[in-house]
Amino acid sequence: ASQFGIDKALRDLGIQDINNGTSTGSSSFGSGEVISSHSPVDGALIAKVNTTTKEDYEKVMEAATASFKTWRTKPAPLRGEIVRQFGEKLREKKEALGKLVSFEMGKSYQEGLGEVQEMIDICDFAVGLSRQLHGLTMHSERPGHRMYEQYHSLGVVGIISAFNFPVAVWAWNTALAWICGDVCVWKPSEKTPLCGVACQNIAAEVFKANDLPEGISCLINGDYKVGEMMTNDTRIPLVSATGSTRMGKNVAQTVAARLGKSLLELGGNNAIIVTPDADIKMTVIGAVFGAVGTAGQRCTSTRRLIIHDSIYDKVKTAILDAYKQLRIGNPLDENNHVGPLIDTDAVTSYKAALTKVVEEGGKIIVEGGVLEGEGYESGCYVKPAIAEAKADYKIVQHETFAPVLYLLKYSGTIENAIDTQNGVAQGLSSAIMTNNLREAEHFLSVAGSDCGIANVNIGTSGAEIGGAFGGEKDTGGGRESGSDAWKVYMRRQTNTINYTTELPLAQGIKFDL
Ligand code: UN1
Numbered sequence: 273a274s275q276f277g278i279d280k281a282l283r284d285l286g287i288q289d290i291n292n293g294t295s296t297g298s299s300s301f302g303s304g305e306v307i308s309s310h311s312p313v314d315g316a317l318i319a320k321v322n323t324t325t326k327e328d329y330e331k332v333m334e335a336a337t338a339s340f341k342t343w344r345t346k347p348a349p350l351r352g353e354i355v356r357q358f359g360e361k362l363r364e365k366k367e368a369l370g371k372l373v374s375f376e377m378g379k380s381y382q383e384g385l386g387e388v389q390e391m392i393d394i395c396d397f398a399v400g401l402s403r404q405l406h407g408l409t410m411h412s413e414r415p416g417h418r419m420y421e422q423y424h425s426l427g428v429v430g431i432i433s434a435f436n437f438p439v440a441v442w443a444w445n446t447a448l449a450w451i452c453g454d455v456c457v458w459k460p461s462e463k464t465p466l467c468g469v470a471c472q473n474i475a476a477e478v479f480k481a482n483d484l485p486e487g488i489s490c491l492i493n494g495d496y497k498v499g500e501m502m503t504n505d506t507r508i509p510l511v512s513a514t515g516s517t518r519m520g521k522n523v524a525q526t527v528a529a530r531l532g533k534s535l536l537e538l539g540g541n542n543a544i545i546v547t548p549d550a551d552i553k554m555t556v557i558g559a560v561f562g563a564v565g566t567a568g569q570r571c572t573s574t575r576r577l578i579i580h581d582s583i584y585d586k587v588k589t590a591i592l593d594a595y596k597q598l599r600i601g602n603p604l605d606e607n608n609h610v611g612p613l614i615d616t617d618a619v620t621s622y623k624a625a626l627t628k629v630v631e632e633g634g635k636i637i638v639e640g641g642v643l644e645g646e647g648y649e650s651g652c653y654v655k656p657a658i659a660e661a662k663a664d665y666k667i668v669q670h671e672t673f674a675p676v677l678y679l680l681k682y683s684g685t686i687e688n689a690i691d692t693q694n695g696v697a698q699g700l701s702s703a704i705m706t707n708n709l710r711e712a713e714h715f716l717s718v719a720g721s722d723c724g725i726a727n728v729n730i731g732t733s734g735a736e737i738g739g740a741f742g743g744e745k746d747t748g749g750g751r752e753s754g755s756d757a758w759k760v761y762m763r764r765q766t767n768t769i770n771y772t773t774e775l776p777l778a779q780g781i782k783f784d785l
Contacts, residue, residue: 275604276371276375276381276602276604276605277371278318278371278372278375278604280368281367281368281369281371281372281375282318282319282372282466284365284368285365285368285369285372285469285470285473285474286469286470286473287318287319287372287466287469287470287473288319289319289320290306290319290320290321290322291319291320291321291322291465291466291469292321292322293307293321293322293323293324293465293468293469293491293492293493293494294322294323294324294328294329294331294332294491294492294493295469295472295476295490295491296331296332296335296336296339296486296487296490297335297475297476297479297480297485297486297487297488297489297490298476298480298486299335299486300472301322301328301331302321302322302323302324302325302328302493303322303325303327303328304322304323304324304325304328304493304494305322305323306320306321306322306323307320307321307323307462307465307493307494308320309321309376309463309464309465309466310615310650311375311376311378311650312377312378312611312612312613312614312615312650312652313374313375313378313602313603313604313611313612313650314602314649314650315649315650315651318375318376318466319466321465321466321469321493322493323462323493323494323495323498324459324492324493324494324498324501326501328492329492329498329501332457332487332490332492333428333457333505333507334487335485335486335487335490336428336455336456336457336487336490337427337428337487337507338485338487339455339484339485339486339487339488340425340427340428340453340454340455340487342484342485343425343450343453343454343455343484343485343488344424344425344453344454346453348402348403348405348451348452348453349402349403351402351450351451351452351453352398352399352400352401352402352403352451353399353402354450354478354479354482354484355395355398355399355402355447355450355451356395356396356399357478357481357482358395358447358474358475358478359391359392359395359396359399359447361474361477361478362388362391362392362395362443362474363392365388365474366385366388366389366392367385368470369384369388369439369467369470369471369474370384370385370386370387370388371384371604372384372466372467372470373387373388373438373439373464373467374603374604374611375604376438376464376466376467377435377436377438377463377464377467377614378567378603378611378612378613378614378652379436379566379567379569379603379611380566380603380604380606380608380609380611381603381604381606382606383565383566383603384603387437387438387439387440388439388440390440390443390444390737391439391440391443391447393736393737393738394440394443394444394447394448394737394753394754395443395447397447397737397738397753397754398447398448398450398451399451401448401451401758402451405423405451405452405758405762406423407420407421407422407423407764408420408421409421412768413778414770414776414778415772415776416770416771416772416774417768417769417770417771417772418768418769418771419766419767419768419769420766420767421764421765421766421767422764422765422767423452423759423762423763423764423765424453424762424763424764424765425452425453425454425762425763426452426453426454426509426510426761426762426763427454427455427507427508427509427510428454428455428456428457428507428508428509429445429446429449429454429455429456429457429508429509429510429511429512429761430456430457430458430459430502430503430505430508430510430511430512431445431446431456431457431458431459431511431512431513432459432499432502432511432512432513432514432515432519432523433445433458433459433460433461433514433515434461434514434515434571435461435463435464435569435614436566436569436570436571436614436673437514437570438460438461438464438467438468439467439470439471441514441537441752442458442460442468442471443471444737444741444752444753445512445535445752446458446475446489448752448753448757448758448761449761450488450489451758452758452761452762453762454510454761454762455487455488455489455490456488456489456490457490457491457492457502457508458471458472458489458490458491458492459491459492459493459494459498459499459502460491460493461515462493462494462495463614463615465493468491468493469491472489472490472491475488475489476489496519496522499513499523500526503522503523503526503527503532504526504530506530506532508532509532509533509763510532510533510534510535510760510761511523511527511532511533511534511535512534512535512536512537512750512752513534513535513536513537514536514537514538514571515538516538516539517538517539517671517697517698517746517747517748519538520536520538520748523536524536524748533760534750535750535751535752535760536742536747536748536749536750537571537741537742537743537747537748537750537752538571538698538743538746538747538748539571539671539698539700539746539747540571540572540573540575540671540698540699540700540701540732540743540747541575541576541669541670541671541696541697541698541700542562542572542573542574542575542576542698542700542701542702542703542723542732542733543574543575543576543577543578543680543692543693543702543703543732544558544559544562544574544576544577544578544702544703544704544705544731544732545578545682545686545689545690545693545702545703545704545705545706545715546559546577546578546579546580546583546587546705547580547686547689547704547705547706547708547711548580548582548583549706549707549708549711550583550587550705550706550707551705551707551729552583552586552587552590553590554705554729555587555590555705556587556590556591556594557731558574558703558705558729558730558731558732559574559577559591559677559731560591560594560595560598561731561733561734562574562703562731562732562733563575563656563658563675563677564595564598564609564610564656564675565733565734566733567610567611567612567613567654567656567674567675568656568672568673568674568675568676568677569613569614569618569673569674570733571700571701571747572700572701572725572732572733572734572735573673573675573732573733574677574703574731574732574733575668575671575672575676575677575678576663576668576677576678576680576692576693577591577677577678577679577680578663578680578681578682578689578692578693579679579680579681579682580681580682580683580689581681581682581683584679584681588637588679591658591677591679592637592638592658595638595656595658597609598610598656600643600653600654600655600656601647601648601653602647610656610675611653612650612652612653612654613652613653613654613673613674614652615652616651616652618652618673618674619642619651619652619654619674621672621673621674622640622654622672622674622675622676623640623642625667625670625672625674625676626640626657626659626676628665628666628667629659629661629665629667629668629676629678630659632661632662632665632666632667633661633662633665634659634660634661634662634665634667634678635659635660635661636657636658636659637658637659637660637679638655638656638657638658639655639657640654640655640656640657640676641654641655641657642654642655643655654674654675655675656675656676656677657675657676657677658676658677658678658679659676659677659678659679660678660679661678661679661680662680663680663692663695664695665678668680669696669697671698680692686711686714686715687714687719690714690715690719690720690721693721694721694722697745697746698743698745698746698747699722699723699724699743699744699745699746699747700723700724700725700742700743700747701723701724701725701726701727701732701733701735701743702715702721702723702725702726702727702732703726703727703728703729703730703731703732704721704726704727704728704729705729706728706729707729712728712729715728716728722744722745723743723744723747724740724741724742724743724744724747724751725739725741725743736754737753737754738753738754738755739753739754739755740752740753740754740755740756740757741753741754741757
């Protein structure tokens with residue numbers, strides 16, 4: 273791990289051999305079983321983390337609920353100032369944290385830095401927003417009355433995040449929740465617990481330096497059983513969960529059964545439609561980065577290309593040429609484009625998808641396979657693969673979290689391509705490559721893409737934080753990060769004030785005493 277400066281990065285982030293994976297700011301503890309975090313880069317053990325027991329969890333919730341009472345009374349712009357300081361710390365630690373993300377999760381160092389940049393960006397966004405938590409004012413129907421609405425802090429927000437964006441997704445939630453006056457309890461993926469510890473250390477430093485109560489930012493660790501402590505907990509009004517559709521359905525049902533709110537950001541099955549008027553060069557960049565970036569492990573990764581039959585061969589040849597240039601290997605080495613999958617279970621799913629697509633009648637045109645030998649000892653490196661397939665194959669309908677791209681053909685008008693694009697259970701991200709205004713606008717219209725994200729002449733992945741992020745159908749319907757996503761972290765109150773000496777009733781109702 274000393275290679276590529278990992279040891280130094282771990283030191284800078286305060287990660288030791290054993291880390292207490294339960295924390296309420298300055299006190300870190302955790303007495304549950306130990307999870308070992310192995311890097312998919314070289315299989316090395318990075319450090320061990322104690323998981324959170326039921327008793328540990330109770331301590332966390334005590335700290336969180338007590339901190340909320342103080343935190344919610346701080347003026348929102350002051351909370352913004354704390355988030356500004358947190359963003360500054362992230363700027364200082366950008367290289368170290370980007371490196372840890374790359375080493376523990378396996379995405380390229382550039383993408384690791386990009387992820388930390390998303391954290392910094394959402395902090396900046398939240399700072400501005402802390403002076404703009406606006407409600408509306410309305411005109412009352414009664415004389416001498418004033419009516420308006422205001423947004424109040426919600427409480428303890430539970431955050432369950434996935435391995436693929438081990439730090440940014442937490443920040444999208446937490447930066448907004450904090451300026452809204454909420455406190456957060458975070459359960460990172462058990463596959464990337466050290467990223468969680470590193471972020472918690474940075475946040476704790478900022479809260480401590482400002483003499484704020486510990487418990488505004490809390491960390492818990494473990495698998496879904498630890499997550500269930502939060503989903504069942506009536507002290508948590510909002511659970512924000514990122515991960516598989518299966519996980520999201522469990523979370524949604526448990527939280528809904530106690531009438532809590534959930535914010536779900538689940539699977540995608542994202543497609544790019546390539547029309548006869550597409551710019552082929554741009555299509556190749558968008559499609560290849562979308563399919564192989566983060567080794568196909570983004571929820572926005574491009575899974576399907578829906579190509580018009582008149583340009584099918586041309587696009588296919590261009591993509592095949594690009595795939596020949598791909599270098600697979602250590603993601604910390606900036607010469608490589610594609611790093612490892614998260615673990616060997618992911619490799620198994622990848623292999624199963626390739627077998628399945630052939631069984632269903634598909635044709636592999638870029639061979640996959642697991643890489644072996646020097647540099648590939650972790651067993652997690654796979655070759656990005658491409659198969660020609662049909663839209664209705666079961667495997668094409670399914671999200672495989674790996675670099676497997678399906679080429680689908682459409683003929684006739686853009687409506688046919690849109691039917692195929694929408695003909696899956698998921699509804700996260702979508703894109704069209706075209707220079708034809710009619711096609712582009714049709715794709716964006718109500719009769720077009722049914723996804724939460726619809727792009728023209730860029731790919732499906734790499735959304736900016738300024739927009740609301742999330743999707744429809746099996747993607748869960750939640751929206752995080754930019755635009756007005758903050759509203760879910762607050763409770764809305766409508767206030768009517770009577771400044772007269774009469775008490776007229778609404779709707780003109782007469783009630784004489
Ligand atoms: C995810 O994969 O969970 O749009 C989030 C993107 C990133 C976020 C992906 N900004 O690809």
